[in-house]
Amino acid sequence: MATIIEFKFGCFLFGIWFLSTLIVRSLIKKHAKSKAVLQHPPCPPALPIIGHLHLLGFVFPKSFQTLASRYGPLMRIHIGASTSYLVSNATVAKEVFKTHDVSFASRPEFGSSEYSIYKDSSSFFKADYGTYWRFMKKICMMELLSAPQLNRFAGIRKEEMMKFLETLVRCSDEAEACNLGAEIMTMTNNTICRMAMSTRCSGNANQSQMIREFVKGLQQLVPMMSLGEMLGPLKRYDLFGTGRRLKALLMQYDKLIEEIMMEHEKERNAIDGERERKDMMDILLDISEDESAEVKLTRNDIKAFLLEIFLGGTETTSVVLQWALAELINHPEVFKKLREEINTIVGSTRLVQESDIPNLPYLQAVVKESLRLHPTVPLIPRKCREDCKINGYDILSNSRMIINVYAIMRDPDSWEDPSKFVPERFLVSSTEKHGDHEHQGDMKGQNFKYVPFGGGRRGCPGAALAYTVLHVMIAVLVQCFDWKIKGGEKVDMEEGSGFTCGMAHPLVCCPITRLNPLEVAVCSS
Numbered sequence: 272m273a274t275i276i277e278f279k280f281g282c283f284l285f286g287i288w289f290l291s292t293l294i295v296r297s298l299i300k301k302h303a304k305s306k307a308v309l310q311h312p313p314c315p316p317a318l319p320i321i322g323h324l325h326l327l328g329f330v331f332p333k334s335f336q337t338l339a340s341r342y343g344p345l346m347r348i349h350i351g352a353s354t355s356y357l358v359s360n361a362t363v364a365k366e367v368f369k370t371h372d373v374s375f376a377s378r379p380e381f382g383s384s385e386y387s388i389y390k391d392s393s394s395f396f397k398a399d400y401g402t403y404w405r406f407m408k409k410i411c412m413m414e415l416l417s418a419p420q421l422n423r424f425a426g427i428r429k430e431e432m433m434k435f436l437e438t439l440v441r442c443s444d445e446a447e448a449c450n451l452g453a454e455i456m457t458m459t460n461n462t463i464c465r466m467a468m469s470t471r472c473s474g475n476a477n478q479s480q481m482i483r484e485f486v487k488g489l490q491q492l493v494p495m496m497s498l499g500e501m502l503g504p505l506k507r508y509d510l511f512g513t514g515r516r517l518k519a520l521l522m523q524y525d526k527l528i529e530e531i532m533m534e535h536e537k538e539r540n541a542i543d544g545e546r547e548r549k550d551m552m553d554i555l556l557d558i559s560e561d562e563s564a565e566v567k568l569t570r571n572d573i574k575a576f577l578l579e580i581f582l583g584g585t586e587t588t589s590v591v592l593q594w595a596l597a598e599l600i601n602h603p604e605v606f607k608k609l610r611e612e613i614n615t616i617v618g619s620t621r622l623v624q625e626s627d628i629p630n631l632p633y634l635q636a637v638v639k640e641s642l643r644l645h646p647t648v649p650l651i652p653r654k655c656r657e658d659c660k661i662n663g664y665d666i667l668s669n670s671r672m673i674i675n676v677y678a679i680m681r682d683p684d685s686w687e688d689p690s691k692f693v694p695e696r697f698l699v700s701s702t703e704k705h706g707d708h709e710h711q712g713d714m715k716g717q718n719f720k721y722v723p724f725g726g727g728r729r730g731c732p733g734a735a736l737a738y739t740v741l742h743v744m745i746a747v748l749v750q751c752f753d754w755k756i757k758g759g760e761k762v763d764m765e766e767g768s769g770f771t772c773g774m775a776h777p778l779v780c781c782p783i784t785r786l787n788p789l790e791v792a793v794c795s796s
């Protein structure tokens with residue numbers, strides 16, 4: 272009896288062993304097969320836990336560019352617990368922005384949504400490519416940032432520019448140095464605030480100070496949130512306290528914007544009809560009341576959207592302006608040529624205005640070259656929505672892509688003397704070829720060598736506004752002032768640390784009035 276039981280038990284054990292061997296073997300085979308089939312992009316040797324963090328210097332886009340020159344235009348990189356695919360040349364960028372545009376039209380998760388008081392679904396920047404994002408994009412392009420809407424706000428841009436010029440004339444009269452970074456930031460912030468919700472930040476003591484503080488505070492949190500990303504799933508424990516600080520800032524912002532929204536609603540009810548000039552908040556409130564709209568906008572959607580417009584539109588433009596002026600000061604021959612063009616086309620009896628831009632090709636070239644060398648969103652985050660092949664490699668759905676536009680616009684295979692400031696390379700009239708490089712003047716159409724505003728359907732919706740502000744501001748700064756650097760001949764062009772490429776040192780210089788903008792403005796008005 273005992274032997275029969277032992278025999279049956281032995282058979283049972285054998286059965287289990289046999290089955291588990293089969294399962295393990297089939298799993299190993301499947302894994303080996305998938306490994307054999309999938310082609311992963313190259314990856315530098317990584318260290319445990321930190322991954323490639325030790326290979327990065329202070330300026331991340333630059334470090335990624337150096338790695339790409341060794342590992343190729345599409346490579347895999349691990350920073351702590353996060354894995355990303357880095358795109359570093361125009362050919363691969365074209366695959367992402369054009370060939371597989373829809374597959375890459377979402378953004379990866381950034382920061383922990385638990386600490387935001389607005390749901391991720393309210394965010395335009397973070398929204399997955401779907402109904403909500405498409406609806407908001409249409410509103411941006413057809414209404415909020417459309418050409419007619421931008422034209423309606425030309426007066427506001429001019430007023431804010433004049434306030435800024437007034438400060439420069441005062442500095443010049445008193446022979447004082449001016450912190451241009453801070454002044455330019457105030458101007459771009461005021462302009463965007465007034466276009467968004469008619470609030471002139473520096474005009475209204477409380478609201479002014481507060482909005483600027485929010486934007487500054489949130490921008491300071493971004494590098495910390497990026498560090499948090501390296502912790503992978505652990506980021507939800509908010510080890511650096513960034514989440515709590517973010518929440519506190521957002522609560523204050525919410526209180527302020529709710530007040531402004533209520534003022535708008537009161538005014539709309541009182542006027543009881545069409546307002547002469549609607550700001551973005553008016554337009555969004557109208558849409559939120561439209562019963563037939565494809566998406567029913569909530570108050571939180573509007574608040575989150577406006578916050579992203581402040582974040583996306585102020586520092587970006589202000590940083591490029593500083594770089595452009597710094598490059599012009601360091602390249603007196605370019606400065607002189609630009610001033611000559613302005614003198615010839617506009618003269619000295621009036622200030623350059625927006626309608627002059629099409630007649631000032633050298634100015635356009637200076638703006639393009641400044642954006643090429645100093646893109647203020649140097650690393651563009653995208654998410655792969657479905658498995659696809661890029662540059663011959665397999666990219667799986669949900670992978671995080673980073674398009675290094677800094678590297679693309681300094682790629683020696685696309686640009687001659689890539690790190691030199693040479694606006695002439697953009698002159699459309701030029702027929703000369705630059706060595707083996709094709710003519711680089713025509714940046715219209717699909718040129719993926721030049722991507723300061725990203726590309727494809729997810730490209731920057733504020734590009735037209737940014738271009739307008741940049742052209743007029745640079746032109747006026749050259750038309751009206753000579754510039755002297757405090758304590759030296761040249762501006763220090765060191766790039767700041769982290770993900771954005773701001774200036775490492777504030778641009779402090781002395782304006783010397785050559786054509787008084789206040790007198791010219793008085794004469795021409």
Ligand code: HEM
Binds near residue numbers: 580646652733
């Ligand atoms: C020089 C100034 C600016 C630069 C260099 C810049 C650059 C960029 C870049 C590279 C992107 C990502 C595009 C992509 O994924 O392909 C972006 C997105 C965005 N930008 Fe700009 N931008 C500037 C000014 C502005 C302005 C003035 C606004 C609005 C007033 C704005 C609003 C936005 C928004 C809302 C997004 C997110 C779009 C989306 O996710 O669909 N930007 N910008």
